[in-house]
Amino acid sequence: MIRLYPQVEHQDPGAAKSYYKAAHYWPLSRFLRHPSRAVRRRRAVTIAPLILYRQSIVSILVTGSAGFIGFHVAKRLLAAGETVVGVDNYDPYYDVALKHARVNQLLEYNDFTQVELDISDRDGMRELFETHRFDRVVHLAAQAGVRHSIDHPHDYVDANVTGTLNVLEGCRHTKAAHLVYASTSSVYGASTDMPFDPSGDADHPLAIYAATKRATELMAHSYAHLHRLPTTGLRFFTVYGPWGRPDMALFLFTKKMLAGESIPVFNHGHHRRDFTYVDDIVEGIVRILYQPATPDAAWNSDVPQPDSSPAPWRVYNIGNGNPVPLMDYIEELEKCLDVTADKEMLPMQPGDVEATHASVDGLFNAVDYRPQTSVAEGVEKFVDWYLDYYKPS
Numbered sequence: 001m002i003r004l005y006p007q008v009e010h011q012d013p014g015a016a017k018s019y020y021k022a023a024h025y026w027p028l029s030r031f032l033r034h035p036s037r038a039v040r041r042r043r044a045v046t047i048a049p050l051i052l053y054r055q056s057i058v059s060i061l062v063t064g065s066a067g068f069i070g071f072h073v074a075k076r077l078l079a080a081g082e083t084v085v086g087v088d089n090y091d092p093y094y095d096v097a098l099k100h101a102r103v104n105q106l107l108e109y110n111d112f113t114q115v116e117l118d119i120s121d122r123d124g125m126r127e128l129f130e131t132h133r134f135d136r137v138v139h140l141a142a143q144a145g146v147r148h149s150i151d152h153p154h155d156y157v158d159a160n161v162t163g164t165l166n167v168l169e170g171c172r173h174t175k176a177a178h179l180v181y182a183s184t185s186s187v188y189g190a191s192t193d194m195p196f197d198p199s200g201d202a203d204h205p206l207a208i209y210a211a212t213k214r215a216t217e218l219m220a221h222s223y224a225h226l227h228r229l230p231t232t233g234l235r236f237f238t239v240y241g242p243w244g245r246p247d248m249a250l251f252l253f254t255k256k257m258l259a260g261e262s263i264p265v266f267n268h269g270h271h272r273r274d275f276t277y278v279d280d281i282v283e284g285i286v287r288i289l290y291q292p293a294t295p296d297a298a299w300n301s302d303v304p305q306p307d308s309s310p311a312p313w314r315v316y317n318i319g320n321g322n323p324v325p326l327m328d329y330i331e332e333l334e335k336c337l338d339v340t341a342d343k344e345m346l347p348m349q350p351g352d353v354e355a356t357h358a359s360v361d362g363l364f365n366a367v368d369y370r371p372q373t374s375v376a377e378g379v380e381k382f383v384d385w386y387l388d389y390y391k392p393s
């Protein structure tokens with residue numbers, strides 16, 4: 001069942017206008033379900049021009065459009081003049097008001113439509129793909145979070161495995177030109193062979209989150225092989241920036257430091273992360289979106305290369321390529337907030353890894369991907385946004 005923006009409609013008149021715009025995108029097939037044949041025929045005649053009109057508009061689907069990265073990607077595509085349909089179920093894993101605030105910004109663009117839908121809803125997803133003509137798909141909707149996955153494994157299988165299968169099916173039946181989807185550095189799991197490279201091992205995940213993301217890469221491969229659907233998986237490395245996720249370290253630390261509370265520093269501060277600023281991630285996603293994956297002519301089945309294939313399937317890292325000690329990250333935050341953090345040193349958490357370091361050569365070679373933003377710059381931009389948005393006293 002697809003629901004279009006009821007909450008926002010009540011909250012703000014601008015969004016109500018968008019609701020009516022979005023109503024044009026309601027899956028029309030349901031209007032044709034009526035016991036009376038005469039009514040069905042009358043309705044079919046009425047809506048036929050609308051169906052044809054809608055299917056003539058080529059758009060890009062962004063799943064997870066109310067989420068941190070999905071919001072930034074959709075905004076960037078809209079600013080470039082694309083028509084975008086966003087899908088999100090406003091999962092209550094974190095503050096839903098923040099998700100609505102992101103979408104309200106997207107609704108300021110005439111070429112944006114937001115659909116509230118759970119991607120694990122098979123019928124709803126089929127209707128969505130029948131209703132629109134998606135040329136390209138950026139699939140970012142997922143149940144994220146390594147730690148949360150330890151006690152909520154089913155959420156991850158529903159959203160990340162079943163949901164991705166529905167996206168793959170939609171792309172297959174509508175012959176989408178390219179599916180770009182989010183994977184994660186967590187797939188490197190037990191490997192300490194750094195920098196992590198997609199040509200290396202990714203088959204020892206330490207948490208169910210990572211296992212479901214690795215599963216999506218493998219599912220995408222089978223669709224690329226069987227249906228010649230071009231798919232590109234991007235393994236993200238700790239993305240941060242304005243409109244970021246409240247469950248991630250930078251957000252949590254900022255909130256606690258401003259409230260005068262201590263911050264939990266796991267692994268006694270010995271973590272190193274390849275922190276990647278969100279604008280750099282968006283740049284990489286958009287560049288690769290317009291370059292559909294192609295078969296690797298040099299692929300040798302006797303020595304199978306893990307990150308390419310004779311099918312149109314690729315996997316790349318998308319990180320900063322420059323890991324930063326967690327304590328340096330905290331120091332930048334202290335400078336920006338002008339607050340010295342009270343640090344509670346704690347042991348490593350189950351399912352976590354000590355360090356991440358991305359090799360980004362693959363994406364550099366493919367689309368000249370070069371991350372631009374230093375941690376000092378990125379943390380400052382995050383703090384500026386946080387103070388402006390939350391206006392803490």
Ligand SMILES: NC(=O)c1ccc[n+]([C@@H]2O[C@H](COP(=O)([O-])OP(=O)(O)OC[C@H]3O[C@@H](n4cnc5c(N)ncnc54)[C@H](O)[C@@H]3O)[C@@H](O)[C@H]2O)c1
Nearest residue numbers: 064066067068069089091118119141142182184236238239
């Ligand atoms: N942020 C990071 O550092 C990071 C790192 C590695 C991978 N990723 C991946 O990048 C993608 C985007 O991450 P994000 O940080 O923007 O997370 P996010 O949680 O902010 O965004 C994900 C969005 O997907 C939506 N969603 C969840 N389940 C859904 C479902 N069943 N149906 C429809 N929508 C659903 C959520 O409501 C949310 O708005 C995810 O696939 C995530 O696993 C993110």
